[in-house]
Amino acid sequence: MKEQALKEKLEARFANAQAYVQRTQRVVVSLPQEELGTLLMFLKDEGYHQLTLISCVDWIEEGQFELVYHVSSHDTGIHVMARVRIDRENPVMLSMMKVYENAQPYEREIHEFFGVDFTGNDDLAPLYLDDWRDLPPMRRDFDTAAYAERVYDHE
Amino acid sequence: MSEEQITAREKEVDLLFGPQHPGVSGNFNITVTVEGETIHKVRMNLGFLHRGFEKMLETVGFLPGFPFVCRINVMDPDHNEQIYAMAIEELAGIEVPPRAQYIRTIVLEMGRLQSHILWLNGMAGAMGFYTINHWGMIQRDEILDMFSMIAGARVYHIYILPGGVRRDIPDGFAERMRAFIPDFKKTLHDIDAVMFNNRVFRKRTEGVGILSKEDALRYGVTGAPLRATGVAYDVRKKEPYAAYGDLEFEVPTRTGCDSYSRAMVMRAEMDQSLSIIEQALERMPEGPAWNRTPNPFKWNIQKNEVYVRVESGRGELGGFAVSDGSDKIRRMNYRGPSLPHGLVVLPKLLVGMSVPDIAHMVSSLNISVPEIDR
Amino acid sequence: MEKYKRGTMWATHPYKWGQKYSIWPIHFCTGCGSIEIPPTMLAPWDASRFGMGPMASPRQANMLMITGYLTTKTLKYVIRTYEQMLTPRYVVSFGSCPIDGGLYHISYNTINHLEWYLPVDVWIAGCMPRPEAFLMGVNKLMAEIDKGTADGYKRYEENRDYYRAHQEKTLGHDFMNDLKQVEWVMK
Numbered sequence: 001m002k003e004q005a006l007k008e009k010l011e012a013r014f015a016n017a018q019a020y021v022q023r024t025q026r027v028v029v030s031l032p033q034e035e036l037g038t039l040l041m042f043l044k045d046e047g048y049h050q051l052t053l054i055s056c057v058d059w060i061e062e063g064q065f066e067l068v069y070h071v072s073s074h075d076t077g078i079h080v081m082a083r084v085r086i087d088r089e090n091p092v093m094l095s096m097m098k099v100y101e102n103a104q105p106y107e108r109e110i111h112e113f114f115g116v117d118f119t120g121n122d123d124l125a126p127l128y129l130d131d132w133r134d135l136p137p138m139r140r141d142f143d144t145a146a147y148a149e150r151v152y153d154h155e
Numbered sequence: 156m157s158e159e160q161i162t163a164r165e166k167e168v169d170l171l172f173g174p175q176h177p178g179v180s181g182n183f184n185i186t187v188t189v190e191g192e193t194i195h196k197v198r199m200n201l202g203f204l205h206r207g208f209e210k211m212l213e214t215v216g217f218l219p220g221f222p223f224v225c226r227i228n229v230m231d232p233d234h235n236e237q238i239y240a241m242a243i244e245e246l247a248g249i250e251v252p253p254r255a256q257y258i259r260t261i262v263l264e265m266g267r268l269q270s271h272i273l274w275l276n277g278m279a280g281a282m283g284f285y286t287i288n289h290w291g292m293i294q295r296d297e298i299l300d301m302f303s304m305i306a307g308a309r310v311y312h313i314y315i316l317p318g319g320v321r322r323d324i325p326d327g328f329a330e331r332m333r334a335f336i337p338d339f340k341k342t343l344h345d346i347d348a349v350m351f352n353n354r355v356f357r358k359r360t361e362g363v364g365i366l367s368k369e370d371a372l373r374y375g376v377t378g379a380p381l382r383a384t385g386v387a388y389d390v391r392k393k394e395p396y397a398a399y400g401d402l403e404f405e406v407p408t409r410t411g412c413d414s415y416s417r418a419m420v421m422r423a424e425m426d427q428s429l430s431i432i433e434q435a436l437e438r439m440p441e442g443p444a445w446n447r448t449p450n451p452f453k454w455n456i457q458k459n460e461v462y463v464r465v466e467s468g469r470g471e472l473g474g475f476a477v478s479d480g481s482d483k484i485r486r487m488n489y490r491g492p493s494l495p496h497g498l499v500v501l502p503k504l505l506v507g508m509s510v511p512d513i514a515h516m517v518s519s520l521n522i523s524v525p526e527i528d529r
Numbered sequence: 530m531e532k533y534k535r536g537t538m539w540a541t542h543p544y545k546w547g548q549k550y551s552i553w554p555i556h557f558c559t560g561c562g563s564i565e566i567p568p569t570m571l572a573p574w575d576a577s578r579f580g581m582g583p584m585a586s587p588r589q590a591n592m593l594m595i596t597g598y599l600t601t602k603t604l605k606y607v608i609r610t611y612e613q614m615l616t617p618r619y620v621v622s623f624g625s626c627p628i629d630g631g632l633y634h635i636s637y638n639t640i641n642h643l644e645w646y647l648p649v650d651v652w653i654a655g656c657m658p659r660p661e662a663f664l665m666g667v668n669k670l671m672a673e674i675d676k677g678t679a680d681g682y683k684r685y686e687e688n689r690d691y692y693r694a695h696q697e698k699t700l701g702h703d704f705m706n707d708l709k710q711v712e713w714v715m716k
Contacts, residue, residue, distance in 0.1 A: 153641055182563075204600065207638055
């Protein structure tokens with residue numbers, strides 16, 4: 001099975017990675033953040049040309065952000081989710097623009113909504129919000145209903 | 156003052172294209188620096204439609220999230236509902252009965268058709284073919300009236316729910332659809348004669364806005380702009396969902412890489428959509444239209460992370476969903492296909508083009524800004 | 530309401546006749562309600578039989594349609610556009626979002642009460658309103674012009690401090706000179 005073959009290849013090449021086959025056409029791999037660049041370059045050479053999405057999940061109870069890089073291949077149809085965990089107090093991650101050029105807007109969005117700093121990405125100006133002075137809004141400790149009541153129902 | 160004394164910067168003018176502009180289909184702003192009519196610099200300015208959906212979905216339960224998700228992209232709401240329903244079904248392990256899969260296929264293809272008519276609206280309007288807008292809108296209105304028959308509302312349906320669809324299709328729908336299809340084909344025939352075979356349209360689109368295959372793969376482009384470079388990638392074939400695995404249809408491709416090729420791919424997709432709807436009506440199985448889901452007031456889903464994807468009118472629409480054992484979704488990240496098209500491809504393509512091409516290129520790449528802003 | 534002898538309005542009240550039957554909305558799609566505007570303006574419901582047709586420039590339009598929600602970013606441009614329009618000018622709010630926030634009342638980026646920022650002449654409820662509802666709203670506006678009560682623009686001039694205070698509280702003190710996007714391009 002192609003997914004099983006990919007999982008074994010990843011675990012053989014990256015000693016610190018834990019991969020598993022979630023279902024057909026889905027492979028999930030977790031690894032430390034320093035090795036992500038090498039993993040993505042390896043996958044790109046294997047034919048995983050499309051960076052679909054970069055997601056960020058706020059695990060506030062564990063004091064960490066989880067960044068998930070979604071890449072997929074048009075030939076095998078497999079969609080790989082590469083997960084890394086970074087510290088929540090001081091969130092810094094290396095930018096993946098040199099590997100996948102369209103990582104730039106996703107990193108810009110995560111910087112705006114979660115506050116993660118991507119070194120190597122020189123255009124992290126706000127994309128959606130104008131003059132935002134509160135917490136980054138997608139963090140779990142930002143309460144959107146309370147903010148809306150305070151600012152937009154102010155009379 | 157002589158020509159040499161005027162500096163290069165003084166020859167340039169900064170223009171704000173939108174948000175208040177007849178050529179803006181949606182609500183966004185592109186700030187361009189032009190010299191004469193040639194564009195030198197482009198800066199996308201988005202966020203006019205940002206409502207914070209992903210945050211709002213985290214504060215309501217699973218079922219109450221459905222009125223929200225259809226509003227993420229107003230041009231093609233049904234695929235957004237399909238993504239959220241597929242995500243919850245995969246997180247919780249819920250099956251969908253076969254009849255509901257066929258009904259979902261019909262609803263999704265109707266959504267694709269009306270979204271393509273909106274694309275035609277933008278494309279024709281950008282070039283002055285205003286008659287096409289009228290003809291297209293009449294057909295789109297018939298599709299919206301059929302949606303009204305199935306779901307009760309014209310634009311936002313809240314019809315595709317986890318476990319199936321909200322209710323079975325009513326009597327009389329199949330006859331109405333079978334009467335609509337030849338009528339729509341006749342209109343498409345007229346539109347071909349007036350627009351797609353028109354010398355002016357071909358002159359404005361052939362060789363314009365070239366996006367090569369290597370660039371398209373590099374920038375994460377999906378949908379018709381990718382199929383116009385020769386890559387036959389369609390999620391309905393690569394990872395079949397709903398009833399697409401049982402139905403026969405083609406994935407149209409062209410190799411021109413220009414705006415004309417993208418337009419012809421979209422035009423061919425409309426024919427394929429009509430064929431899919433006809434087949435689905437023929438082969439629809441009997442049975443229930445939904446499977447029971449748990450009591451929405453007491454529904455917890457165990458910890459899981461999934462990614463689901465569909466082929467919307469614009470490309471690969473995806474959703475990354477995370478549940479954490481509570482009764483609300485932890486994180487729902489939508490992947491709008493227009494994001495790489497609008498933020499990576501468009502600024503690169505527009506440099507060197509002229510001002511009338513801005514509206515044309517936005518329509519040609521079929522960029523829908525609510526999908527980028529969410 | 531005065532009753533006109535059939536066909537005499539143009540002779541007795543030429544200004545009202547002209548204003549009533551040539552309402553030109555400005556081409557500005559602010560929110561998701563604007564997807565029902567093309568069917569209304571084009572062939573299916575044909576708003577031009579009421580004298581309506583979209584106009585590109587605010588200097589030549591006399592109606593502003595707020596179709597749905599307004600983010601703070603859009604609100605800056607809407608106020609700017611409204612103040613560029615010549616009087617008499619009318620504001621029609623379309624949908625439930627301008628009334629009290631609608632579905633997005635918990636959103637951190639959308640305003641919840643339009644009447645604090647702009648004077649509204651006609652409210653149309655719905656999410657989103659059907660084209661028939663829109664045309665009924667336009668007919669109501671015509672009736673208001675007849676009675677002389679479509680005077681939102683006069684209220685805006687007389688209560689300018691009230692509106693400015695609300696606008697500045699939400700958008701910041703110097704929002705009319707906010708041209709950040711041009712600075713980016715010039716960098």
